Amino acid sequence: MPDHSPGQPLRLTRQRQAVADALEDDDQFRSAREIHAVLRERGNAIGLATVYRTLQLLADHDEVDVIRSADGEAGYRRCSDTHHHHLVCRTCGATVEVEGPAVERWTRAMAEEHGYDEVSHTLEIFGVCARCR
Amino acid sequence: MPDHSPGQPLRLTRQRQAVADALEDDDQFRSAREIHAVLRERGNAIGLATVYRTLQLLADHDEVDVIRSADGEAGYRRCSDTHHHHLVCRTCGATVEVEGPAVERWTRAMAEEHGYDEVSHTLEIFGVCARCR
DNA sequence: GTGAATGCAAACGTTTTGCACAGAA
């Protein structure tokens, strides 16, 4: 349930549409720069600052997930309906989505046990995939 | 079991000792800037770059945990011996260590199921603690 | 004495912001 409370008008522009489309076409986490590059390649002129502003807007409205990689770059991905995690190859970057109620339950239980509310979590699994071994 | 393999000599300097001490006195995640400020306050002159270099060194030797906050700043904290995860308050940053074999088993199982090897994982739980609510 | 470690400042890459202009509504 995205917030969509139009305290401000929220205009539909070509650029916002383009960023949303780019995210729709992709189920990997992408950096702002990658998204910007893809749009330019498609001939869709857009400023990097606008990409950032749009991504932040989408994040505020819970329409994209944001992840922070170890090097400090932020990755953005459209929210899928089901919550899941990523199994990433350390060598080639190949990503598999995994999900399971076990972790979800465990994290929530841990949080409640310590009196924490409004719980969310991030979990990434790293390894070396079969092909890279 | 820190690596301590002295391919390079690894010298004990006043500055490295100071950073290690600062981490020892604290069981919260602290940014490099915070650590730098604390040391200066104590009259322990040290350059910010040295703080960064030392923290990176400690991280390489698995002597500190590194966490990435949403705003891109890195947090450092001394490692405890057992593998565990963190329950962090989104508002005040209060951190609780949690551990449990359930997640460990689950991540390993998921990785193996997809043919991944040399598995590691990162898991952070975020919420709002009782005091901040 | 030798080479690793430091400090400083400059460089770096990512993200944010100020401002004049463009374009949805």
Add this chain to the structure above:
DNA sequence: TTCTGTGCAAAACGTTTGCATTCAC
């Protein structure tokens, strides 16, 4: 016509790096 959204370039931010100097060994 209005006022949000955009582009650009500059600034800000955390972090890294080059280099002359210092200091642990």
